[in-house]
Amino acid sequence: MPKVRPTAWFLVAAGVCWLVLLLSTLSQGQPIPGLPANWPRWVLLLAQGGFAAAVFMYARFQPEPLAGQNFVGLLRRLFLRGLGLTLGLGALVGVEKLTSQHTLSLPGNTTTAVVYTIALALFMVFLAQTLYTWRSLVNFRGGAKLRNEWTVFEVLLGLTLLLQLFTWHIPDGVRLGSGIALGLFGIYLSGHQRWIAYLTLAEKWQAILLQLGVLGFTVFFLLYLRGAQTDPVLLVPATQSSFLAFNSFFATFYAMAGLLITLFNLPVAKVFEERRAEIMSLQQLSQIIQRGQSVPEIYKILFSSAIQTGKADAAALLPPPASESASGLLAPLQHQLTATDFAALSSVLVPPPGSSYLPEIVESDLSRSPRFGTLLPNYSSIVVMPLHNKVHNYGTLVLLSHEPYNFDSEVLSILHAFTAQTVLSFENLQLAQEALNNQRTQDELRIAALVQERLIPRQLPTDDWFEVATYAQAAKEVGGDFYDFLHLPGQKLAVLIGDVSGKGVTAAFHTAQMKGIFHALMQANPLAKKERDRYPDPHRFMVQANEALTHCLERSSFITAAFYLIDYQAGGFSFARAGHCHTLYYHSIQEEVSYFRTEGLGLGIIRNAGYEKHVKTQFWDYNPGDVMVIYTDGIVEARDGEGNEYGEERLRQMLEQCFYQTAAEINEEIRHDVQEFSRGQPLHDDQTLLVIKFKAAQPHA
């Protein structure tokens, strides 16, 4: 079963009501076999009211007939419908006239009654169409308040349908007063004719004619009804006269008001149209930018709009000097300009000394101009308008006219608006481009961060003789801290930690370099005669790393690093510190926490063989339960809200409290304490923390 639209039920109701109306009208006249005579008056009024309500509701819930600002289309639609209905009425009257020549025109004539009933229905349909066409026009550019007022108006009109139904006595004064009030309400609503301002001159003429047509139809219907109701041939029943009267009044008054306003608007329509064209050009300019159009296109639009608005006979758009890289205009734009005139213009229009652009020039009588003299004999007035902001020069607009005093102050103000909008458009384009570049940089930083993350060892070394736990946090997208582990044959572990001075991408780049140096230097040397020479000792590692960095680190950059070579077989480790933070150590035998305070110069500070003397290898024998805490200065230099640093001492105390825990737990405790300390402060340096705990070896399973 196809779905019936709810509004279709209004049509069904209208049909039923109309049938009842027809039958009850017929019952008033000559007896018709099978039809009870003289139906009560209220049935007729109810049927009329029901029909009217159904037709109006149907029209009310139709989709909005006004498409955009096509007011003439809306009026034409109403006109055509009105024309159809009026022609229908005309045909009916014709038929009635014809039949009445053959039959006796007795009171209660059936044909007259049928025609009258149909005519009444047609009129109501016409009024409904008119009312809801006016609704679209009244509410055009109106607010919610106006829409509410309109709804109240509809309700009041609806109430007049009920008025006739009841026989209760209403004092004449009240009746008259409320009638006048409703009429005034209609007049007030008729004042809302904003749509007229949006018509072009041609459209205004069309609107006037179409509204005249609508008025004509209304008058035609009213004349017929008035005639019919006084026709002795028709035994006329009561009508919903107030409803019809108010509707007709409003329909007519709104059309009249619109007509008059349009009429009075005609003389100024041309001015309006010019202003509209200017606004449209400005809108076009701004829309071009929003669509992300190119610089040449903006120039073209400015040029054509300026010529049109200024009614220029010839024009040129001169490009800015070649030094202006922001411009996209390479060759001048010309309009109706001879080569001679263009050459003359170019010779005169040069910026004054000390300025990069021309001043604005307006000459209204060129024959008497000292500047142009006889250079431009064909023209009488000229405007020269530079396009520039504080930073950039975007070119110069030149308009010429044969007429003296062609460029009046209004034209100039519009041209100013054009040029300002154009400059704004160029600025916007540049901003958009910059935003795009920024976005690209952000994206690249994100990629750099991802790449750097991959440089951090994924898998921590594991063995049964030690535990390792790590924590690293970069202050920016990419950081300057690094660390790495490498398992060497024979239960040895190489550990490197470091910090590149500076921040950001440069620092991040050097961390990658250090990782490369680490892995390159820790390759087994096949020529080594002794086992312990197979891998560089910490001192040699630092010297070689320093040499490798000599040529690729900027002079003001340096790298701090600490390198540990842990040997399980020997139960000890050797290490070297190159300017890096001191290692914190828990000695399980002495039950004591202290720093290894060794000497050692950062990498990249001395870039010659002299560095060798500034770094040393130290040795240490460890015991099971010993804990080594290795970190970067982001940890000890973390600040609280008052600017105090976390410091070596607090770190030492932390290890005193938690040395007995696992490496992961110690790492977590310290990290938590640092975060508590600097809560609410931005991370101003990268933080890295490694905890290594030595264990008594488990027998291999």
Next chain:
Amino acid sequence: MKVTTHPTADTLTLVLDGELDASSAVVLDAELNKPEIVNYKKVLIDCQRLSYISSAGLGVFISHLQRLQDSDVKLVFFNMQEKVFNVFEILGLDSLMNIVPTQAEAQAA
């Protein structure tokens, strides 16, 4: 960060006041970059009011160290707060740079 210069015949004293971080390092770098600096015999850095030095600040001294040495200009730091001295010490710069306790010792150095 404020940098004030006190030139005498053969000595240039730079007084540092505040935190020497990445942004103020530029100011100091410009000061040390001046060509006439090699005409002095000594450049003294008064660190009494230097409350913090970042790696960028250290980088400025490191980058000029070689040039000054090559031109026979002595770079001497004095009146350094312990916290700042710690930073120099950890990086190993105390073995490379002349850091003395007082101005008198700096003048004599």
